[in-house]
Amino acid sequence: MKGFWEKRRILKSINALDLIPVIIVKFEKNNENKIKLLVPRFSINFFYQIFKGKHLSPDYKVSLDETGSCVWLLIDGNRTISEISVEIINNYKSGNFSLENIDERITAFISKMYQEEYITFRQLL
16 A cells, blocks of 8 residues: 555555545445445444444445536546536536536545545546
């Protein structure tokens, strides 16, 4: 596994739009294509075993809005952020969200998903 400094060096050397995001958490999709991320509540199995009797779900859910859900569904481990942006522009022109500054918005969204450890990048695997 790559360390913090090696990951940082790799990320600084690559244009953000050339990164290939890879999903690392489970998720659910409802009938309206809205996404809920299933984030593990406990990173250590011991804590899960302690709270298991309290009827807590092992995951908490993070709901994505329409734009976030569209981007999430396009993350397949093969497309770059740039390709995801083009796909959004080409296929969602009639959607309910604005396409203004879409590259920056998608990059910011994916950066946040990386910071929260919901995704990683193929370049870091």
